Amino acid sequence: MNRSAPRSIDQYLRQLREELAGADSALIQDALYDAEEYLRAEVAAHPDKSESDVLELIASTYGAPDEVASAYRDTEVKVKAAMATPRKESKSPLGRFFGVFLDPRAYTSLFFMLLALATGIIYFVLAVTGLSLSAGLSVLIIGVPFFLMFMAVCRVVSLAEGRLIEAMTGVRMPRRPVYQGKALGFWARIGEMLKDPRTWTTIAYFILMLPIGILYFVIAVTGLSVSLSLIALPIAGVLAQAGWFGMGGVEVFSTAQPEWAFHTGFGIPLLGLAGVLLLTALMHLARGIGRLHAMFAKSMLVARTASNPAEAAEPKAALAAH
């Protein structure tokens, strides 16, 4: 690809982002972070040279943006292939239906659904407290530092939520925070934060996590308790029949009432079977919800891949700010 060699860190990062266009947004965030760490360290290591002089040599040391982009793509593919546990995909529909029990993602997704209530409450409290206190304190001098602190906490929590989601659902999420490298003034930085749509989608995600978490929790708990108790029914029936347990004198399954056995003799195994089917369906549902939720979280917490148009239009202004 023929283009002018980058002359500033911002230009380099923009070209790298263009080269990675179409790649996973989380991968792009990591690649930009790594490049920024290197480039800033390189510039700092050569205080006698200007930024553009340092950048001139970057292609032969760090690599041109297209080389670096392809390195990230290649490594990502290799790591994904190496880390993915090969699953034996059963061909028969029945095998595929019950195969969900062998998929660790289904269990972790179910656990994530249970956990979502707790995290949802924490995120909701964080977002509502932070927003209302920021608004309330904005008339006072401590309003601004408080808002900045709130933003910093939001970024850390959003990264942590991303790591949790990747661990639970296997969907790639950022491994590095977003780094705002531009040396902007104090007020300009706050303005950038307020203008950045990601700030608001992150807060919206935190607030939405409470109702979503409640929903996931209810689905998981209801599904588990209903299906497991249905499965337990025939087992309890057999044990009670054998006289191994009763319920405080109440005869749970009495052979003394022949009509009971008649009505439920077939019913009990059928209910047990229904429990197994329900549990399997729940596992499928959990895995599906896990994937959907990861997509939702990615759209809310990870920056859009398109570069900021204002930044692209005024590279000189960004350069001058250094």
Place this chain on the structure above:
Amino acid sequence: MDDSDERKFQKELNGGLVGLVLLAVLAESDEDLYGYEIAKRLASANDGTSIFKEGTIYPVLRALSAGNLLTSRIVPSYSGPPRRYYRITEQGRGVLAEWKLIWQGTRNFVDRFTEQKIQE
């Protein structure tokens, strides 16, 4: 063979070697190292020019870390974003020992053909 062919051959060779070299560098080092520091060590060991493009070591570092061969911690930095310092794990040392044997075997095998003509 023009320059781009040479670079392509070098790149293909580097595929698995970057991971081996990174593990070896971190195993040698007494202290934790971050990406830029590792890149500069590699470059200084080869008269200032690294065989690898330094940008290619970062994704490999993350891949090794994801495979539990390295652990890492984050330290704030004055010059840029917080740095991630890496340290080799016991598992990493085990893998390094295996990879070294594989590399020695490969090198001996290749040498048997490429060095023969010189001896004759």
